[in-house]
Amino acid sequence: MLITKFAIPEVIFGNGSIKYLAPCARRLGAKRVLLVSDPGVERAGWVEVVMDLLRKDSIECVYFNEVSSNPRDVQVHKGAELYVENGADVIVGIGGGSPIDAAKGISTIVGNGGRIRDYEGANKIMRPLPPMIFIPSTAGSGSDVSQFCIITDVERQVKMSIISRSLVPNLSIIDPMILMTKSRELIAASAVDALAHAVESYVSRMASPFTEPQSMQAIQLFMENVREAVDSKSPEALKNLSIASTAAGMAFSNAGLGIAHSLAHSIGGRFDVLHGMVHPVLLPSVMRFNLMSRPKKLARVGFQITGVQCRSEEKQAMKGIEYLEQLFLDLGATCRLNDILPDDSELELLCHKALPDACTLTNPREATCKDLMSICEAAW
């Protein structure tokens, strides 16, 4: 670590914290907010809750819900038009990673103009964005605290990683009660995404003493709570998964990720697979690939996962990886790549597209296209 940066939004966390939305929005100057969400969150009733809270405080609300899972450039541009046409002044996003990433994309265009693909990569956003408040409805993406925004370029069929300090919102309001209305499958897939953030950020080239404790806390809370959260939706376990997701978000936002995410973006851009579905497939193979570059750290991860201490670092790390594979099966996740992709005819193209993703740069072990192919074949 030479020089490291650490930036996170202000966080309000806890059951019922959603009630702080309106005063917080007013503090940021809100008179008319653009509210971004999606039909799923709408059906669960949370969009109405948010609208009521805002209106009771005399804040007008323009609503945009044309956001798909793996949000698209065209949706971002449409939302930005709506913001400008209506003279909105603050953006509020409620939902999983998709509506929040869409809201970030909209904010980027509103503040900087152009098309969203102009900002692909790291540090391309030069002008300030309108104030943003996010309310996550899943415990996984970490987008509500991170400087990452993932948008699908429909024409090129790629998920673009857009990374900028400016994408950290002003405020994240994390109310674990919202998770209660989610399906078991979505809770599991989101939690595994948070775990992947924690593991990849912990071994990342940019990991620092500011991010490492957050990664480790996230792994610990995931291990202690994921089964109970998925089995019984216990409020305590869901709250702890929310903390895990937030901690992992703070970590990866500042430390970056690795090739499990590069590949997940590439696959998600082409086949529109739910992001959290890809990690049970890829993460173990990627951890095996990275083991020679970060034996000590992956051994520590292994210990955090299993509680078992071995004489060799390699063995301890491997025990953790194997434990995870079993856990993913127990959670009902799809664990082989051939269950996600229609066939293996595009594997090489997918790896080729994953290579230039910004997440590849921070992977602890340098990876070629051939390496990515081997990882995919091991996970096939």
Next chain:
Amino acid sequence: MLITKFAIPEVIFGNGSIKYLAPCARRLGAKRVLLVSDPGVERAGWVEVVMDLLRKDSIECVYFNEVSSNPRDVQVHKGAELYVENGADVIVGIGGGSPIDAAKGISTIVGNGGRIRDYEGANKIMRPLPPMIFIPSTAGSGSDVSQFCIITDVERQVKMSIISRSLVPNLSIIDPMILMTKSRELIAASAVDALAHAVESYVSRMASPFTEPQSMQAIQLFMENVREAVDSKSPEALKNLSIASTAAGMAFSNAGLGIAHSLAHSIGGRFDVLHGMVHPVLLPSVMRFNLMSRPKKLARVGFQITGVQCRSEEKQAMKGIEYLEQLFLDLGATCRLNDILPDDSELELLCHKALPDACTLTNPREATCKDLMSICEAAW
């Protein structure tokens, strides 16, 4: 924990990170900054470094150095006048806790008017402050990342605790190289202040899963590095103490402190004692007093300090407290209250003044004036 808030500034950390000052100030709109420091930092050459960096980037610089250890209300008001007279637009503070707290006080008056005593207590600052960038020159106060500001009310001879989200600066630039120019005594006193922040925030009533890992990391890094940092000023050990101080600052800023700090403020307000000198005297007695309210947590602190596991939580906690007492002696600290105060004639008055301090509210065990007296007598 019902609902918890967590807010920290953006942090740039590392040897040489001071070079980012000018571009960061410009990003905040700086054309003419008010630079706040003190004669000690000036003598070490850092004020000149900062002025050069700003001027090379065409940012004008108005300089204010009338800041004493335990900064005073009159100094704050004078600095605020200078800011307004010169039409400054950003405040930069470089130094230990004193210049940074003075800069926060100045910022408060510039943004809100009135006198600094109007803002004593929690959440009294209503209007926005000018942008602030802080560069800490000691590893201890944590003021560069915290929402706390401690100013002495000269008339009443009290150190006022002013606590507000608005006092979190925009940016903290932490360059551990600056610590190299500090004396061994100051390094030790500052490090013990950081430790006191870590311990008091860990057992605070407002501690949360967002602050607890930071407190524990700070205790661990303090224990691993303080002797080497004080003995040899090793750059690696100083860097690690900087990380400890920053982590402890993030923790106490959001979790609050306890009665060791209430008493330290009361004593410092009356006798102008260096803040870091008071903790070796008071912290062990306060930890003993709090033991019955937080046995599990103080046992964990004990384990982090000594590495020794005992069957009883109380014993494990006590071992940690005793270890600390020996460590403070080894570091050359004054460890009895009668070495700091001229006599015991004002003890009751000091305890009486400590009671309404904002830090008393978050102490894990409720304390009466009589309790504070007992703590002082135990430390006499």
